Amino acid sequence: MTRRVVITGMGAVTPLGHNVEELWRRLLAGESGVDKTTIFDADTFPTQFSAQVNGYDHLQDLPENIRAEHRQACRNSRFIIGAALQAWRQAKLPVPLPDELKDGQTGYLPPAEQVGVYLGAGEGPIDFDNFIAATVNGWQNDKNEMNWRAWAKTAFARMDARRELEQEPNMPGAHLARIFNLRGPCMSCLTACAASTQAIGEATELIRYGDADIIITGGTHSMIHPLGVTGFNRLTALSIRNDDPKSASRPFDGERDGFVLAEGAGALIIEELETARRRGANILAEIIGYGSTADAFRVTDQHENGRGGIAAVRMALENAKVGIDQIDYISAHGTGTIENDSIETLITKEVFGRRAYQIPISSVKSMLGHLIAAAGAVELITCVLAIRDQIAPPTTNLTHPDPQCDLDYIPNQARKIPVNIAMSNSFGFGGQNNTLIIRRFAD
Amino acid sequence: MADRRVVITGLGVVNALGIGREAYFQALLNGSIGIDRIQVFDPSEFPSQVAGEAPRPKMSEIVPKTYRKATKLMSRDIQLAVIAADAAVRDGKIKTKATHPEGEVDINPVRSGVNIGAGLICCDLVELAMAAHHAVKDGQFSLQKWGTEGMNMLTPLWLLKYLPNMLSCHISIIHDLQGPSNSITCAEASGMLSIGEAYRKIVHNKADLMVAGGAESKVEAMGLLRQCLLGRTSTKYNDRPKEACRPFDRDAGGMVIGEGAGIVIMEELEHARKRGARLYAEITGFGASNNSNGDFVEPEASAKGVTIALQKALKQAKLSPQKIDLLIAHGIAIARNDRAEATAIRAVFAEHTKKLAVLATKSRFGNCGAAAGAIDLITAVLALYEGKIPANVNCPHPPAEYGLNLAAGNQQANINHAMACCYTYGGQTAALTVSRLN
Numbered sequence: 024m025t026r027r028v029v030i031t032g033m034g035a036v037t038p039l040g041h042n043v044e045e046l047w048r049r050l051l052a053g054e055s056g057v058d059k060t061t062i063f064d065a066d067t068f069p070t071q072f073s074a075q076v077n078g079y080d081h082l083q084d085l086p087e088n089i090r091a092e093h094r095q096a097c098r099n100s101r102f103i104i105g106a107a108l109q110a111w112r113q114a115k116l117p118v119p120l121p122d123e124l125k126d127g128q129t130g131y132l133p134p135a136e137q138v139g140v141y142l143g144a145g146e147g148p149i150d151f152d153n154f155i156a157a158t159v160n161g162w163q164n165d166k167n168e169m170n171w172r173a174w175a176k177t178a179f180a181r182m183d184a185r186r187e188l189e190q191e192p193n194m195p196g197a198h199l200a201r202i203f204n205l206r207g208p209c210m211s212c213l214t215a216c217a218a219s220t221q222a223i224g225e226a227t228e229l230i231r232y233g234d235a236d237i238i239i240t241g242g243t244h245s246m247i248h249p250l251g252v253t254g255f256n257r258l259t260a261l262s263i264r265n266d267d268p269k270s271a272s273r274p275f276d277g278e279r280d281g282f283v284l285a286e287g288a289g290a291l292i293i294e295e296l297e298t299a300r301r302r303g304a305n306i307l308a309e310i311i312g313y314g315s316t317a318d319a320f321r322v323t324d325q326h327e328n329g330r331g332g333i334a335a336v337r338m339a340l341e342n343a344k345v346g347i348d349q350i351d352y353i354s355a356h357g358t359g360t361i362e363n364d365s366i367e368t369l370i371t372k373e374v375f376g377r378r379a380y381q382i383p384i385s386s387v388k389s390m391l392g393h394l395i396a397a398a399g400a401v402e403l404i405t406c407v408l409a410i411r412d413q414i415a416p417p418t419t420n421l422t423h424p425d426p427q428c429d430l431d432y433i434p435n436q437a438r439k440i441p442v443n444i445a446m447s448n449s450f451g452f453g454g455q456n457n458t459l460i461i462r463r464f465a466d
Numbered sequence: 467m468a469d470r471r472v473v474i475t476g477l478g479v480v481n482a483l484g485i486g487r488e489a490y491f492q493a494l495l496n497g498s499i500g501i502d503r504i505q506v507f508d509p510s511e512f513p514s515q516v517a518g519e520a521p522r523p524k525m526s527e528i529v530p531k532t533y534r535k536a537t538k539l540m541s542r543d544i545q546l547a548v549i550a551a552d553a554a555v556r557d558g559k560i561k562t563k564a565t566h567p568e569g570e571v572d573i574n575p576v577r578s579g580v581n582i583g584a585g586l587i588c589c590d591l592v593e594l595a596m597a598a599h600h601a602v603k604d605g606q607f608s609l610q611k612w613g614t615e616g617m618n619m620l621t622p623l624w625l626l627k628y629l630p631n632m633l634s635c636h637i638s639i640i641h642d643l644q645g646p647s648n649s650i651t652c653a654e655a656s657g658m659l660s661i662g663e664a665y666r667k668i669v670h671n672k673a674d675l676m677v678a679g680g681a682e683s684k685v686e687a688m689g690l691l692r693q694c695l696l697g698r699t700s701t702k703y704n705d706r707p708k709e710a711c712r713p714f715d716r717d718a719g720g721m722v723i724g725e726g727a728g729i730v731i732m733e734e735l736e737h738a739r740k741r742g743a744r745l746y747a748e749i750t751g752f753g754a755s756n757n758s759n760g761d762f763v764e765p766e767a768s769a770k771g772v773t774i775a776l777q778k779a780l781k782q783a784k785l786s787p788q789k790i791d792l793l794i795a796h797g798i799a800i801a802r803n804d805r806a807e808a809t810a811i812r813a814v815f816a817e818h819t820k821k822l823a824v825l826a827t828k829s830r831f832g833n834c835g836a837a838a839g840a841i842d843l844i845t846a847v848l849a850l851y852e853g854k855i856p857a858n859v860n861c862p863h864p865p866a867e868y869g870l871n872l873a874a875g876n877q878q879a880n881i882n883h884a885m886a887c888c889y890t891y892g893g894q895t896a897a898l899t900v901s902r903l904n
Binding site: 205 | 611635
């Protein structure tokens with residue numbers, strides 16, 4: 024028998040709020056976090072809008088005596104620092120964990136070696152101005168080659184050591200390990216849009232099998248920079264509805280034309296059940312199922328029959344020991360691309376059969392945009408809240424029926440529904456399929 | 467119910483010592499050093515000008531015919547991973563869709579997964595420069611012109627070449643591996659963490675076979691720049707490249723960038739036996755932790771995160787430290803870091819440290835980033851399997867206070883249990899235990 028894993032804290036820094044309650048309130052109200060991009064001048068790009076985190080200062084959330092160490096944190100590290108602190112504090116854990124347990128006062132805490140971090144963390148935003156200056160200064164167009172000496176002269180003059188270090192995808196987790204004094208497994212993965220769902224699932228496995236007792240999990244990403252937007256625009260993956268950004272993210276809608284890039288972070292404290300009980304932590308929900316598969320099909324497209332997604336969903340159901348009749352709500356990957364939404368509909372129908380038409384399903388990406396590596400974490404948080412408040416967020420901008428996407432996607436208005444067990448799906452570029460199932464906690 | 471047991475059945479390596487586990491281990495025994503002046507770009511404006519450059523075979527000859535077009539989407543990091551995966555599959559005589567496109571595969575695709583650690587992949591600068599040139603206005607780069615003209619010069623699938631999960635994805639497509647698939651991104655600890663997580667997947671019955679390891683190329687301008695800016699590189703041996711990387715030596719002056727991939731095939735024991743596989747060694751323990759230092763670059767002086775990782779791996783393997791015959795250390799050749807790692811090793815092995823054979827490999831092919839820990843694990847397996855421990859090179863004067871047993875010549879050795887450990891900037895640490903099968 025494996026150990027049970029529960030959620031005892033949550034935190035978020037997103038385009039619709041820098042904490043969980045504000046995010047939730049605005050999602051239920053159907054608000055959109057999408058607007059004209061201001062982080063850089065995107066006026067001539069095919070896509071000129073995104074969902075930004077504006078006005079967030081991570082230093083304010085940090086204890087004063089450790090601010091100096093995290094002052095230079097990259098944009099995405101800042102988001103997860105804030106989200107993790109919220110979650111950690113909600114879980115009533117001390118900042119930092121003590122190195123050793125002293126008799127009495129900290130007796131209910133696991134040792135630091137049993138407390139870790141597992142994030143789906145993106146790379147940090149590139150130092151674009153300096154990076155491109157070196158690129159351009161080195162290029163000799165008449166010779167069609169790079170003059171590396173000229174490149175290096177500019178690069179060494181302009182690039183900053185710490186700024187470069189902060190771009191490494193293991194740095195967000197590194198910041199957290201340092202803040203909280205984590206000596207357990209400290210892992211990061213980056214399976215594209217599925218990354219934080221994967222991180223949460225893998226973290227759950229670590230706790231189930233005793234490799235850790237508490238883990239800060241979740242994800243963070245910020246790709247709203249010239250090369251990030253370039254990359255997705257070249258793939259024609261982004262909506263180009265520049266005249267009306269708030270209507271651009273239209274998962275499952277007949278007029279959808281791509282996803283909307285967003286940034287932010289979601290964090291959850293997950294822990295072994297008895298540990299949580301002994302500590303007197305509030306148990307928000309229980310993680311009961313995880314499934315992970317690969318399409319092994321194409322790097323450019325999902326498998327046309329959704330075989331990897333179908334397998335992941337089924338794997339999660341079996342892992343949770345629940346039947347298709349017991350899923351009360353699904354938080355869809357629902358990016359708003361033609362391909363994802365139709366294949367995801369196919370996957371849902373294949374797994375759930377006729378029941379697929381009865382399960383309320385929604386995609387908060389309609390309001391929040393696509394946080395890429397962080398999406399799954401924030402979406403799981405909405406599942407926890409759906410269970411807590413017995414209400415599901417809507418899929419907004421759903422006004423043109425698409426015959427290929429004919430399930431109940433909770434169009435436009437949040438809906439009170441009984442939710443005991445919820446499912447969250449994430450399907451990443453390259454065919455990474457990850458599914459999580461959570462349940463209202465009951466002994 | 468007894469735990470499922472996991473054995474290593476295939477090994478694939480590519481780095482400055484060549485391609486394939488046979489070439490690799492023979493090169494180690496020959497005392498070969500693959501570090502030389504950087505060829506792939508002009509390093510003369512860099513303080514460190516040497517690297518361990520890996521071969522560049524034709525990718526169209528490595529992948530199945532049907533996959534040749536897809537090689538256009540492979541950055542160097544992806545190429546290295548695909549090369550090593552191919553070598554590992556062939557070494558293990560696994561029948562996959564790649565090796566047996568018409569006939570019988572001997573693995574179940576939905577029970578076979580992938581976990582390839584990757585680094586921060588920089589886009590090809592020449593490719594980018596050609597496009598950026600179209601966005602130059604009045605001698606300066608113009609973001610406005612990039613949006614209207616410059617970006618259109620990039621191939622539409624440009625981004626897919628640089629996503630770190632593409633290492634796993636290409637391998638899963640080529641060999642038809644539909645099971646659990648992950649891409650660990652913990653810098654220099656990635657490869658070892660990937661192998662550890664994959665091992666646990668099989669123990670927990672989520673897969674019967676896993677292709678795991680790591681790949682990275684630091685041998686490009688941004689990779690070198692980053693390490694130079696951090697002050698981590700070896701700068702005094704540009705005229706004597708073979709002496710440049712000196713792990714645990716008194717004159718250790720910094721790391722040397724490298725590139726490579728290390729990939730293992732691991733299987734549940736009965737699954738491997740049924741296939742008639744060669745059983746190199748058993749993976750018996752995995753530990754992971756974190757060094758703690760506010761600069762996020764170096765380990766703390768005790769490298770306590772390395773100690774904890776080693777101890778956890780030992781505990782999982784149910785082995786006392788005295789049982790370990792060989793440790794492949796991270797041995798990055800940055801003096802303060804080596805000192806810290808030696809401290810961590812002594813904290814784990816105590817009096818046994820005098821007997822424990824320690825080997826550092828980076829002197830031979832540089833620091834391969836995400837591949838490093840995987841290549842070192844493979845080194846431990848090969849030493850155990852062949853009964854030989856290759857020499858430490860460039861280490862004529864290890865400081866006495868390190869207290870490590872760093873033999874300067876090859877040794878015959880009857881190894882029952884070996885370990886490998888690693889750590890990275892950022893702090894993450896990992897350790898693995900491998901044991902002879904009885």
